[in-house]
Amino acid sequence: MKAKNCLIFGGSGQIGSFLIRKLTKNDLRVTVVTRNIHQKGLKIKTQANAGYIDIVEANIFEEKKIEKLFSEADYCVNLVGILYEKRKGNTFKNIHTIFPKLLAKLCKKHNLEKFIHISALGINEAIDSKYAISKLAGEKNILENFSKSVILRPSIVFSNSDNFSTQFMTLLGRLPIFPLYYSGKTKFMPIHCSDLTDIIYHIISKGSDAQIIECVGPETLTFKEILEILLNLINKKRLLVPFPLSMAKLSAKFFELLPNPLLTEDQLRLLKYDNISTGKYKTNSDIGLPSKLYFKDEVKKYSYMWRDGGEFSTEKYNFGDKEKKS
Numbered sequence: 300m301k302a303k304n305c306l307i308f309g310g311s312g313q314i315g316s317f318l319i320r321k322l323t324k325n326d327l328r329v330t331v332v333t334r335n336i337h338q339k340g341l342k343i344k345t346q347a348n349a350g351y352i353d354i355v356e357a358n359i360f361e362e363k364k365i366e367k368l369f370s371e372a373d374y375c376v377n378l379v380g381i382l383y384e385k386r387k388g389n390t391f392k393n394i395h396t397i398f399p400k401l402l403a404k405l406c407k408k409h410n411l412e413k414f415i416h417i418s419a420l421g422i423n424e425a426i427d428s429k430y431a432i433s434k435l436a437g438e439k440n441i442l443e444n445f446s447k448s449v450i451l452r453p454s455i456v457f458s459n460s461d462n463f464s465t466q467f468m469t470l471l472g473r474l475p476i477f478p479l480y481y482s483g484k485t486k487f488m489p490i491h492c493s494d495l496t497d498i499i500y501h502i503i504s505k506g507s508d509a510q511i512i513e514c515v516g517p518e519t520l521t522f523k524e525i526l527e528i529l530l531n532l533i534n535k536k537r538l539l540v541p542f543p544l545s546m547a548k549l550s551a552k553f554f555e556l557l558p559n560p561l562l563t564e565d566q567l568r569l570l571k572y573d574n575i576s577t578g579k580y581k582t583n584s585d586i587g588l589p590s591k592l593y594f595k596d597e598v599k600k601y602s603y604m605w606r607d608g609g610e611f612s613t614e615k616y617n618f619g620d621k622e623k624k625s
């Protein structure tokens with residue numbers, strides 16, 4: 300029997316790599332669309348065995364080109380997303396609102412079995428964030444255009460290839476003091492990337508009654524607790540200083556001038572809201588897939604590279620201790 304095909308947009312990113320591996324190991328073929336095959340092709344193609352993966356270079360708004368891919372697809376997964384608006388055309392509205400509508404329409408036209416879209420947790424609440432507003436409008440567009448859609452709303456997604464735990468460990472390693480926005484009290488339920496891709500695979504293989512699912516990890520941690528775990532893992536002591544909002548806004552304005560801003564004013568507004576399950580929608584636990592992986596245990600597996608000594612900081616290379624014993 301011919302393997303079913305899953306069309307993935309945004310497959311070169313963090314979640315995409317885990318997803319390609321999960322789906323192809325389970326005998327699905329994937330077609331991955333990227334904006335730049337020269338830059339991303341090698342990374343994408345090494346995530347699956349030859350024969351299971353096709354890579355197509357396209358601008359996501361090249362409708363004619365991407366429509367052809369739908370005629371071969373059984374499922375579509377949208378992982379395209381941005382954290383800040385930078386270049387011309389790269390606006391929240393284009394990426395999070397208009398593009399998902401195009402995908403939903405094409406899914407309907409070509410009668411796909413399922414469209415899975417990755418949105419974000421807390422977007423109903425974060426009413427003053429442009430990111431959240433655009434994601435919410437995108438969800439509405441999808442549900443209006445293709446009834447066989449499932450929207451996943453994850454809390455922070457972490458893994459060895461994220462821009463979250465790895466970036467924070469780098470910053471904590473370099474800065475003597477670290478700012479705590481909103482006193483570090485904002486709550487998160489970090490979910491490991493492989494727990495999230497298990498959910499996506501479950502929906503593809505078994506379906507889902509729920510159209511919106513909140514995807515959360517097994518524990519609730521405040522921003523301050525997350526930083527303390529990371530500091531402990533990299534064996535560093537840093538002063539965590541609550542930042543007045545006016546100073547936080549000023550620093551965000553400055554960061555926005557950088558090509559890849561660490562923090563924008565819009566992200567600062569988002570950080571005001573807890574990023575935890577709301578009780579209004581089903582969660583991954585409700586559909587029988589509670590997250591298994593804890594933040595501290597997983598980050599521990601790669602955090603040693605941020606300690607003094609890097610790979611030599613692990614117990615295995617504790618030369619000093621061995622000498623003491625002999």
Ligand SMILES: NC(=O)c1ccc[n+]([C@@H]2O[C@H](COP(=O)([O-])OP(=O)(O)OC[C@H]3O[C@@H](n4cnc5c(N)ncnc54)[C@H](OP(=O)(O)O)[C@@H]3O)[C@@H](O)[C@H]2O)c1
Binds near residue numbers: 314
């Ligand atoms: N990571 C998290 O903590 C988190 C939490 C909640 C929700 N989400 C959502 O989950 C989705 C995937 O997240 P991720 O962490 O895997 O993101 P990521 O690593 O940043 O990857 C996003 C992908 O989107 C594509 N992309 C970005 N800008 C694009 C543009 N202007 N046009 C076309 N494609 C573009 C890129 O693909 P190419 O460069 O190959 O074209 C990239 O591979 C996003 O929608 C994000 O908002 C993530």
